[in-house]
Every structure is written in structure tokens, then in C-alpha cells.
Amino acid sequence: MSKQVSISIDGRTITAPEGEKLLWVALENGIYIPNLCAMKEKSHPSGSCRLCYVQVEGRAEPVTSCTLPVTEGLSVQTRSPQVDRLVKSAFELLLSNHRLGCGRCPRRKTCELLKMAKERGLKMKLFHLEPLEWPVEIDDSPKTFAFDRSRCLLCGRCVWICQEVAKVGALGFTGRGIDRRVGTFQELSLAESPCTECGLCIDPCPSGALYFKESK
């Protein structure tokens, strides 16, 4: 068993295994930090959503908590004006590329964006940015679930599950830059792809991109 260290989050003293990433220590102790791309089982955090910023004592710039190993005496605040600004900005950027319409979204009860908005007092609308429009294309070829790309946040949870847990590798990232997408090899529909329709990727999806049809 690894060494235990004592750290402080928002003034609360917490004991945790040394080297554990701060995000998990906080979440497991009931302290919320926004996050989308982190998965505890993943050996190397992807650090792509940029939502999990915290303020570390002694450091000027906010730090992503999913990449921050805890060490003895570490002291962090989950909120600070700088952290709030970055979270608000990343949130609005993601929303600008996300098809809104929560009322009709199959995941409205479990949506991580709605949770984040509630926890951090953010609004599900764009204040400063124009929406980046993509054509809505829903792949409902699998029997039990569907994939709505216009709601995908590119967190990569499904990709990791598909590759590392299901060991199928039907889902992957394609494209570069603004054209980065989650999709199948050669843009096949899921039914045509190697997808076995195991459904393991559906629950981890934080948004309305992957959903079971009956929940619609």
C-alpha cells in the first residue's frame, strides 16, 4: 500500500495515497471539481477538456487537477477568480460547439454539463460567442443505442472504453484541429463497423451524444 499524505482542499484536511491525482481525491471526498475527460482507470490523463482547474497554494497559475499528483502538505482551493474565469470560458467554448435543446435531450437527467452549470452557477447559453454550426447527423444504426455527434464534447471516455475495456476499437478520434471527431474507421456507421453493440460506452458518456434508444 502506498504512503498516505495529508493535504488540504478548500481548507478541509484530507488524507490520501501519495501520488493519487487531486481530482479523484476531491471527488471521492465529496468535493466537486468540473471534469469531462478524466477516467480514473486510465494510466495517463488526457488533460483535454481543461475544466478541472484548481488553485494551488504557492503557484500563480491554476493547475489541472486531473494531472496533479498529491504530495504531503499540498494545499488547494477549488475556486478562485482565475479558476472560475477559465472554467466559465472552457464551458462556453464547449457549449458553442454543442447542440443545445436540453428539454428534448435523452441525457438531461445525467448530463455533466447541466451538473457543472448547477454547481458553478453557469448558464446553458452563449454570451459572447457565436455557435459553431455543424450538420446534425445521428447514427442510429445500432439496435439499442444511438450516437449524436452534434452533442459530443470530445471527452474521449467512449473511445477509451471501446479500446481498453471492450477491446473492440470501433470508436476512435479522427480529424485534426477543429475537425477532430469521435467516429469509426473510414466513417462507417456503427452497424457497419466492428462495433459489437456491447453498450459499455453509453453510460460513461457525459452528454447526450451516446444514449440508449428507449431512454429517448
Next chain:
Amino acid sequence: MTVETPYQERYRKLKDSAAAGEEALSRQAVIQVGMATCGIAAGAVPVKEAFVRFIEEKNIDARVMEVGCMGHCYAEPLAIISKPGFPALCYGYLDEDLVERLVEDYLLNDDPCYEFALVALEPNDVFPTLSDFPRGVHEKKIVLEHCGFIDPGEIDHYISRGGYSALAEALSGTPATVLEQVKESHLRGRGGAGFPAGLKWEAAVQAGGGTKYVICNADEGDPGAFMDRSILESCPHQVIEGMLLCAYAIGAEKGYLYIRAEYPLAVKRVRLALEQAREKGLLGSSILGSSFNCDLEVFRGSGAFVCGESSALVRSMEGKMGIPATRPPRLAQSGFRGRPTVLNNVKTFAYIPPIINRGVDWFRSIGTEKNPGTAVFSLVGKVAHTGLVEVPMGTTLRELIYDVGEGVANDKAFKAAQIGGPSGGCLPEAAIDIPIDFDSLQEAGAIMGSGGLVVLDEDDCMVAIARYFLEFTQQESCGKCTFCRLGTKHMLDLLTAITEGRGEPEDLEVLERLAWEVKEGSLCNLGATAPNPILTTLRYFRDEYEAHINEKRCPALMCSELIVYYIEPSKCSKLCSVCVGSCPTEAIYTRDDGLKAIDQDKCTKCDNCLKTCPPDYNAVIKLSPPGLLAEKEGGKGA
């Protein structure tokens, strides 16, 4: 006297035989033609062939040699002629006619044709040397020392000038000594961020034993930057020697030069250099007879700009997508194939042999305290003398542009220096007295980056420039992280709207806020530096943004949506009609009074008419905002 170690002895033999070879040839006239990519692009190949041909025809005892880039790219094709009894002279702007004349008058008849010489390369009584020019006063060559003066395809040229002696010396001591020297030198990495090389190496040493790697980052993806290419094309052995010294210091037996695919000549020359070093026992197993084994090979990069980022580079070498990863761990702990890896820039490695040879004190006496050594720049854009320059850190931007580069080309007014590549910043006249070093540039909002310096003049619109660079980074974003993927896209959309006259007053605030957030929030330095062109132009040239937004006017007359072309009747001549034929869309017509005018509906703003209108008339002008046209045309025919 210190006793020679076996490695030094072996090296001395190599050097003696290299020197003997050179000596034998020094009785002959030698013509060194600059044949790096820059020279070849300017026409060095036919120039070299002309030398060879004329020398053969006239049966002259002379030798034509290919060398790399001397740094005076503006005057290319270039050649240095060394004839016994004369100082070595450098000639520029060569073509076949001039070559024939030089062969005839100089090689055959002892008239050095001083009127065509640019500069002498050694002190003499007849012709000025480099130090007689302002550029020569500032220039201090460490990594470019041999570039342009030796044949990169001849290892003996490098060896006869002391090349690989640092390796022989290092092998005679311990790896710890080399590490200590590099640490003490305070050398900072030249790939952009300025991280102390010695600390990086030390971290790799502390990472424990076992397999380790040394990698040279020659991905150089910045548009306009070509110093790493020039160094590899002109003096590859200095980089190779630097890598070997690093490998020795950290205990690596394998290394790679990651060279971007667009640099075929560099790849070819490096491969040849590696082969020659192997033949001489300077690379491979039991180097110089010691127990140190190390082999290096070329890895050809895949081309994406972001692959120059350290973690993306290593992933792309492992056959994965070239996408940056989070830290920790750093490469020095877990890099290529999960092993401790030192990744340094081409220039960083090229500094190592001179540091070992001449000592830490010598190195630290150059440049400034926190930024020892020199800075290498590719000086391009609207500057009179473009080229590759090396000056001590701490030289001011003004000295670099006005003394070394000889000022702005074509008598135009200086507007800004864009420094640090696409993610650098634009500094105005008022900010160019700052010393060039990692810290001062960062304070001014720019970065050293990899050393691209683009001079901009009065005809450059700063909003359009910011947009141009942002478009590059936006397209090169790997798309992994939120701020860079989406933030650069929104910033680009805003800038496009402003340059097209669709900007709103509140856009500036949104743009500035977003720029700061992308800078602070991005995962890797591509995103974290992408906003620099925006932030610096907003800081120093805000009035230009405001003119675009509030008046729909482009002060530099560059943004095509905000300008119209107009022929000034008072200047146009009935006797001339060159512009009519120059217009690809037949927008120019002859008015009843014989003067020319532009049909705005047909005009595509290609600029042809303005370029062709003879200087005697200069009748074609640009107007901004386009609304000015109505005023002008109101007074039609007047």
C-alpha cells in the same frame, strides 16, 4: 605538460591526416559555392557548374567546393574565392556571366575584380573585412562558425578545424564532468522555451540506469524559419558531436535526429555525415577506442507543426498520432519508448562542442548573465538584408534590424518586428530597443520562439498580420484540448470579421478576453502561445483595430474588403493605357475624355493596375474606407 590520453591520441591522428589533406590542397585556388537550400533556390547549381566548366575549359589549377550557408542570403548565389597570394574574397549576386569574368580576370589573370566582391574574409590591406561593416561588429558566430566555410560532405573539413576534439576530451574525463560543464554554462535550450539544458540532462541522469535516448529536434515548422535547416545542411557534424557529448553525459547509446520531411537536403547531408563519422570511429561502438558506444540515426518527421512539441514528437516517433500529452512525466523521466530521453533543439546541441572546447567562462562571457551565448535569427520580410544571423544575446532588436539587416527595404517606414514565429508577437518602433533574450521578449509580449524575425513596414496591416498568424496556428492545432481547438477558431472568426469590415465594437473585448484564456488554459505551448500575435497587436496597435471596426477603414490599405482602387484623373495620362491590359477582369475602361477609370463591379482588387501604372504617373491609388470613392467621383473630371 598533460599527457595525451589514448582517445586524444587517436583523435590527433585523425586531425593530422585531415589537416595534411587540406594542406595539400591549399596551394590551389579554391572556390566555395554556397549550396544550402537558400543558395540552391537562388541559382547556385548553374553557378557551380559554370565555375567547373570554365575552369576546365581554361585548364586552371583550381578546385570547386560545395559549402553551406554563410548567412548572407540576400546576396545569393554566393562564392568565396581563395587564391594563394590574395585574401579570401566573397562574391555575391553571381550568374554565369560574372562567373566567366571572375575565372578569366581573377583566376587566370590575377585581377580580383574588387568591384564585385562583397567582403574579404581575412584581414588584409586592400579590401574591407566583415568587421568593417555594422553587421560584422554585432555578429558573433558560435553555432554558425563553420557554416558556409566548410564542405558539409567532408568530415575532414570539420576535423581539421578542431571538430570532434571536444568529444575526445570528454572521453578522457568522466560523463559527470561534461554534465557539470553544461550545467555551469547556463546554456538555455534554443527550441523556444529557453529551459536550461544542463538541468534537463541532469534529470535524465537522475532517472536511473538502463536504456536512454538522445533526440535532436529538427522539426522546425515555423513558416519563415530556416536556421536549423541551414545548420544541418552546412555543418551537420557540430550537431552530431553535440549529441554524442549529451549521450556520453547521460549514458545513452542511441539517438535520433528528428528532421522534418520537407528538408530532404538536410536529411541527405546528415546521413552522409553519420556515415563518415562511423567510418572514422567517431560514431557507433567503441568510439575513439573507448568503451563509449553510441549510434545516431535520422528519423523523418511527418510534417505536422505540432509534432515539434516534445511529447507529440516522441509519440509520433512511436508510431502514434502526434498529439501532445500531459505532464508529468517529463521526457527526461519517461520519454521515447517510456525511457529517459533528452530532447534538445539543433542549435542547443551545436553549442555543446564549443562550450567543452573553450570553457564555461568563455561561453558565459558572451551574451547576458541569465541568457549566455548567442541568438540565431532568420531575418526576413521587409528588411534590406535578409539572412541568417548570429548575435550575442542582449543585442537590441533595433541593432539587429538597422545595423545587421541594414534597415527597412525600399525606403519604407518601419512598422513592427514580428519575432518568434507564428506564436510570437509584433513589437512596434517604440519597443525595439529591448535586448534580445528569452526574458525581455516575453515581458514585451513576444517570445524568442525558434528565432524567426519578420520585419513589417507601413504597408502591412496589423490586424491582417495577426489574422494571418492565427490562421496558421488554428490550422495546426491538433484539436485535442478545448481552448486551443475551439478558442483559436472563435478568435479567427472574430479577426476575419474585423478585417472584412463586419467587426462590432464589443468584439475587441471578447477577442482580448478569449486570447488571455486560451493562453492560460491550453494544454500545450501551441495553444498557450497562439494568442501572442493578437495580444501584442491589441497592445501596441489597438488604433488599427478600432479603425477597422469603427470607421471600416484599413489604415495600411491592405484588407481588400475595406479598400477600393481608384484612378486619379489629375494624374492619369491620355497617352498611356498600360493598366487596361494589366487588368484580368477588364474592369478598366477609357472615359470619354481619354483618361482611364475602374468599373468597381468588375474590380477584383488584384493590385495589377497599381503595380503597372508607370512611376511618372502613379495615378492608381487605394482608398479606405470604400466610402471615399463617392467623394472622389463627385468631383469627376474636375
